Amino acid sequence: MVVESEPCSAQPSSSPPIAAPAVAVEVLRARAYLSRVAEPPAAALGVFVAQVGPVEAAERVRRGAVPDAVRAATGARRTVDRIDADLDAAAALGARLLAPEHPGWPHWAFAAFDNAGVRELAAPLALWVRGPASLLEVSERAVAVVGARAATGYGVHVAGDLAAGLAAAEYTVVSGAAFGIDAAAHRGALAARRPTVAVMACGVDRAYPAAHSELLARIAATGLVVSEYPPGAVPARHRFLVRNRLLAGIGAGTLVVEAGVRSGAQRTAADARALGRVVMAVPGPVTSGLSAGCHELLRHGATLVTRPEEVLEAVGRLGIDLAVDRPRPTRATDHLDKAQAAVHDALPTRAARDPRWLAMEAGLPLDVVRAGLIDLERLGLAEYRDGLWQRATPRR
């Protein structure tokens, strides 16, 4: 038996939501049960599901017929059956449950979790997603942009600019919808009219923080609001840290814009590094405590970025997405050779002098000075008058 999840049309979206592709209903129901029965990251349960499959895993968890590690993680909630309630709550919101069995599951993003071999970085058992975008597609070229909630005006400005630049280059900005840097990053991407992804530490039916309910609605209208927590789940503190690994995993790189020396953003960066992702940080004033975390990351090997191009170079295709250095100011004297430059340097701007005086001043042979003066005159950099030379301003 096969179902399509049916997003509710009440969804405030300009384009119609894309239904999650077909997956056997018993698999989807098993994943719904599993996503609630253990508190993420559920490493032991993940291993068990991989061994026996989601349907048998769910059935055996319910009965308590599981290895000890799985029992410890699922014992408290195994008798709770909210499968229908959760799927209905999601559908009512235009959200759906995305399972690893879906063709749209971003296996690439989560393969690194298994490779990292760190229990805290266990892959999610399923994801509740809200919005029309395909998580697989948007995570193909994605950067996590994270940072302090109590960001400065500088951080908010830079986060918005970088996110807009990344979005304009068709990269997906992934963040956590928090105050400060997160919100600025989402807004920058939205301003560039590109979908952005918010990964939540609570159910996708909750607006957290409440002041961001409109921002979350805008994100869900074209991009995705994502959570591994079932509908109704509250944003407990440890869930933010647990959630951060998903930001780090979905992004090809994690960019920290502003962060204190002990911050969630630094944790996300640590997760990104453990997952083999690129870690980038934006520098700021050394007098700002909110740049201190960034500077610490940079001192420990993160890539310093100041412009979207530099982010793209760090996360982009090897040898293709190279950032060109900033254009340099040029001067009329740039292409002079050594002797010409020395003669030009010796030329007075006001009083004119003869070649012999210039040779002494520049410490050069007289014939070299004479040749240099001819060159400089041709370039409009020296003026000859009554046997004497002085500096000239080049014609534009």
Next chain:
Amino acid sequence: MVVESEPCSAQPSSSPPIAAPAVAVEVLRARAYLSRVAEPPAAALGVFVAQVGPVEAAERVRRGAVPDAVRAATGARRTVDRIDADLDAAAALGARLLAPEHPGWPHWAFAAFDNAGVRELAAPLALWVRGPASLLEVSERAVAVVGARAATGYGVHVAGDLAAGLAAAEYTVVSGAAFGIDAAAHRGALAARRPTVAVMACGVDRAYPAAHSELLARIAATGLVVSEYPPGAVPARHRFLVRNRLLAGIGAGTLVVEAGVRSGAQRTAADARALGRVVMAVPGPVTSGLSAGCHELLRHGATLVTRPEEVLEAVGRLGIDLAVDRPRPTRATDHLDKAQAAVHDALPTRAARDPRWLAMEAGLPLDVVRAGLIDLERLGLAEYRDGLWQRATPRR
């Protein structure tokens, strides 16, 4: 025959100037002649002096009996004899000529010039120095602090703070006495009551910029004003670039505080790298063009520094001068184990709950929750009342 150079007592110094140690007068006179006859960097002349010694080199340069490369570099000025005038001018100012034959010559600082094998980095043939400090002693633990003339208030503040911190750690701050970062660095060192060294692009008898004549006098009162140009030499533009290699050479590391993307400070950093010295840069706002040069250096391998301790770690003794990470804010919950933290996280701050509710919320077995609650109560992090638990604020 042997002389002591006699610094003039008109020198505005609190401590008496230290005379340069004894060197044969004919050597000193030869070096005085050589220091004026070629425009630095005088690589070919340096090689010739190393081959035949300064006295014979001077005599043969005067006659024109030299290899072609030396003739090209000395031909224009070889008949100029200002030896007595230059030595007298220096003495009148309380300055002296320091030659490689002096025991106080900082061979370590300039040995790297020969090793670099770059003609532009030729070692100086002699140095005119003004002030009581020993160049050898002050350059044993020295850092070049350089940056933009048109520095921002941020850059000036940070340069002064870093310089004061380095000086307090008994490092010598070496800079170029220019407006902006240079002046802030010298002032920071002076504020910490430590000698500082200014390396000039003109004669040590000239105050350049003129507005810094008082600053230069303060530097010369306890530290050193240094130049490879003879008295009276004017600060021609190329001399600043040529001078920069001496800053880079005297410092064990070069610290760039603020710099544009095409700047003298970046050139000094390039010289420092070529000389095998540590290159450091201070980050700043990515929105500031005066930090763009620093960020470019950092993206190309310079060490990011934000505090004097980090500079000392970079230039200091291996494994000894380690910068300790900034102290981290601590929380009462820092030492909780995973289960304790999960229980604490689940505890409501207002309404109290029973252990069964908490087990469900935390996704933990009931016995684990009960044990955790006992631990938390002992730590003052949980409160028990009428069979129910809630979060408590720890006693200080």
